[in-house]
Amino acid sequence: MPNVIELKDVNKIYGTRVKSQILYDINLEIEENSINSVVGASGSGKTTLLNIMGTLDRPTSGEVIIDGSNTKNMAQHKLAKLRNQAIGFIFQFHFLLQEFNVFDNVLMPSKIQRNSRTEVKERANRLLDMLGLYKYRQYNVLDLSGGQQQRVAIARSLINNPKIILADEPTGNLDLHSSEDVYNIFKQVNKEYGVAFVIVTHDKHLAGRVIKIQDGEILLVSPSAR
Ligand SMILES: Nc1ncnc2c1ncn2[C@@H]1O[C@H](COP(=O)(O)OP(=O)(O)OP(=O)(O)O)[C@@H](O)[C@H]1O
Numbered sequence: 001m002p003n004v005i006e007l008k009d010v011n012k013i014y015g016t017r018v019k020s021q022i023l024y025d026i027n028l029e030i031e032e033n034s035i036n037s038v039v040g041a042s043g044s045g046k047t048t049l050l051n052i053m054g055t056l057d058r059p060t061s062g063e064v065i066i067d068g069s070n071t072k073n074m075a076q077h078k079l080a081k082l083r084n085q086a087i088g089f090i091f092q093f094h095f096l097l098q099e100f101n102v103f104d105n106v107l108m109p110s111k112i113q114r115n116s117r118t119e120v121k122e123r124a125n126r127l128l129d130m131l132g133l134y135k136y137r138q139y140n141v142l143d144l145s146g147g148q149q150q151r152v153a154i155a156r157s158l159i160n161n162p163k164i165i166l167a168d169e170p171t172g173n174l175d176l177h178s179s180e181d182v183y184n185i186f187k188q189v190n191k192e193y194g195v196a197f198v199i200v201t202h203d204k205h206l207a208g209r210v211i212k213i214q215d216g217e218i219l220l221v222s223p224s225a226r
Pocket residue numbers: 014015020022040041042043044045046047048049
């Protein structure tokens with residue numbers, strides 16, 4: 001299987017005067033169509049790692065290759081385009097726009113791309129249908145439950161047909177039932193759309209290959225459970 005993300009000798013140091021190294025020599029490959037869970041104690045560097053994988057943050061040294069493109073010397077606007085095309089993001093707090101309805105929130109990341117409007121709208125409807133949200137299309141996002149709001153965020157992350165979804169504690173704010181719902185949706189999306197998932201989680205709901213981080217280093221990588 002080709003890799004959709006490759007990290008080569010990635011180090012991350014925060015601070016200029018007082019330096020604090022957060023990641024040490026990370027080498028990691030994320031295969032197309034795979035599910036990966038990133039676990040580790042609080043402060044071990046999980047979010048930093050995910051942000052670097054998503055090109056939201058740059059490593060201090062090392063290389064990040066996204067879908068075959070090395071991002072090391074990539075101009076900011078090219079990087080933004082690659083990120084928007086290849087990666088969908090899901091966060092613990094969904095960051096939905098409260099002044100827009102469900103449908104428009106799902107469409108939001110597609111505004112930057114030059115895709116056909118009709119196609120994008122059809123895709124949004126299909127995703128909302130798959131996620132059991134079609135009848136809420138016109139609702140204001142504030143009128144939905146926490147679990148439903150997170151499902152809107154999942155639909156939004158899929159609108160540009162990404163190869164990769166990066167999810168940072170996507171169920172951190174949800175009850176057990178809604179959390180199970182989210183993981184089942186991830187498995188379904190992975191199967192139907194072939195999207196690779198990297199999920200930072202504290203949950204017992206580990207899915208797929210487990211990547212354990214300790215003090216900024218990869219402690220172990222389990223084989224894929226699939
Ligand atoms: N922008 C920043 N500047 C300086 N230090 C930072 C910055 N972002 C994160 N850190 C530090 O890096 C370390 C790792 O943080 P990170 O958020 O990656 O950990 P985490 O494993 O995701 O933790 P948690 O499970 O609590 O979310 C922490 O000590 C944090 O304080």
